[in-house]
Amino acid sequence: MSIFELANPKRFMEVSGLFLPWIAAAAAVALVAGLILGFGVPPDYQQGDTVRIMFVHVPASTTAMMAYGAMAVASAVGLINRHPLADVAAKTAAPLGAVFTALGLITGSLWGKPMWGAWWVWDGRLTSFLLLLLLYLGYIALGSAIEDETRSARACAILAIIGAVNLPIIYFSVNWWTTLHQGNSIFAGKIAPAFLWPLFLMMGGYTLLFFSLWLVRIRTEILNRRARTLMLSRAA
Amino acid sequence: MNDFLSQGGYALYVWPAYAASAIGLGCMIVATLAAWRKAKRALGALQDSETNI
Numbered sequence: 001m002s003i004f005e006l007a008n009p010k011r012f013m014e015v016s017g018l019f020l021p022w023i024a025a026a027a028a029v030a031l032v033a034g035l036i037l038g039f040g041v042p043p044d045y046q047q048g049d050t051v052r053i054m055f056v057h058v059p060a061s062t063t064a065m066m067a068y069g070a071m072a073v074a075s076a077v078g079l080i081n082r083h084p085l086a087d088v089a090a091k092t093a094a095p096l097g098a099v100f101t102a103l104g105l106i107t108g109s110l111w112g113k114p115m116w117g118a119w120w121v122w123d124g125r126l127t128s129f130l131l132l133l134l135l136y137l138g139y140i141a142l143g144s145a146i147e148d149e150t151r152s153a154r155a156c157a158i159l160a161i162i163g164a165v166n167l168p169i170i171y172f173s174v175n176w177w178t179t180l181h182q183g184n185s186i187f188a189g190k191i192a193p194a195f196l197w198p199l200f201l202m203m204g205g206y207t208l209l210f211f212s213l214w215l216v217r218i219r220t221e222i223l224n225r226r227a228r229t230l231m232l233s234r235a236a
Numbered sequence: 237m238n239d240f241l242s243q244g245g246y247a248l249y250v251w252p253a254y255a256a257s258a259i260g261l262g263c264m265i266v267a268t269l270a271a272w273r274k275a276k277r278a279l280g281a282l283q284d285s286e287t288n289i
Binding site: 039043048049050052053056057060095096099102103106107110111113114209213216217219220221223224226227230231 | 245246256260269271272276278282
């Protein structure tokens with residue numbers, strides 16, 4: 001089966017309905033296991049118990065960026081292939097991404113205060129991540145400002161694609177500019193294995209949670225559009 | 237137990253971080269499911285009224 005068969009809303013409802021419970025269950029298992037392991041690890045030799053904030057801060061932040069990437073890809077597909085389902089996918093990812101971004105900022109601030117002595121600093125990483133939140137909010141505002149569905153989707157898609165430039169900026173910001181934020185340490189082998197396990201479980205859990213909720217929101221929008229079409233056909 | 241609650245003296249930062257995460261994710265889940273149920277009910281009502289005509 002090709003991915004484009006899934007672009008048919010009816011087929012999408014069938015297949016997503018089949019996979020959804022499993023993805024949601026896997027998310028729950030990963031989150032519970034991650035929490036248990038996360039509170040089981042010893043305090044870090046430098047950061048003490050604040051290291052546990054990592055298990056909610058890093059997953060929220062990476063999921064926020066991944067959600068934006070997914071939204072930008074869906075936007076590009078919607079723009080190029082003119083497919084309504086891609087527009088729906090992009091539109092429904094935005095509020096979820098905004099929540100993950102806000103959580104990344106809040107938990108980061110709560111980690112920054114005890115470790116750096118500051119809730120906030122205007123460095124490259126923090127500022128570009130704040131820009132991510134503004135991009136999400138701008139996207140949502142733009143979408144609700146234009147009433148025509150197709151025009152709204154097109155304008156939003158352009159914003160989403162241009163905003164994607166911010167993703168590599170966030171990622172490399174810690175290398176490019178002086179910062180208090182720690183560097184990209186996960187894949188650089190700078191974290192002890194005892195901390196990596198809960199971190200990976202939480203990252204997996206957050207990612208799967210995002211995909212479960214994203215699917216539910218796409219399915220919801222498909223039902224809403226079906227209802228609208230029904231009402232219009234009856235009015236005619 | 238007290239060690240667990242005090243988080244090595246960082247309770248004021250660790251617990252709010254987890255609380256904020258739980259509240260944020262929790263509200264997102266509840267809102268998403270509520271919208272799904274509402275859409276399902278609305279479409280169901282429309283289709284019922286169609287078959288009743």
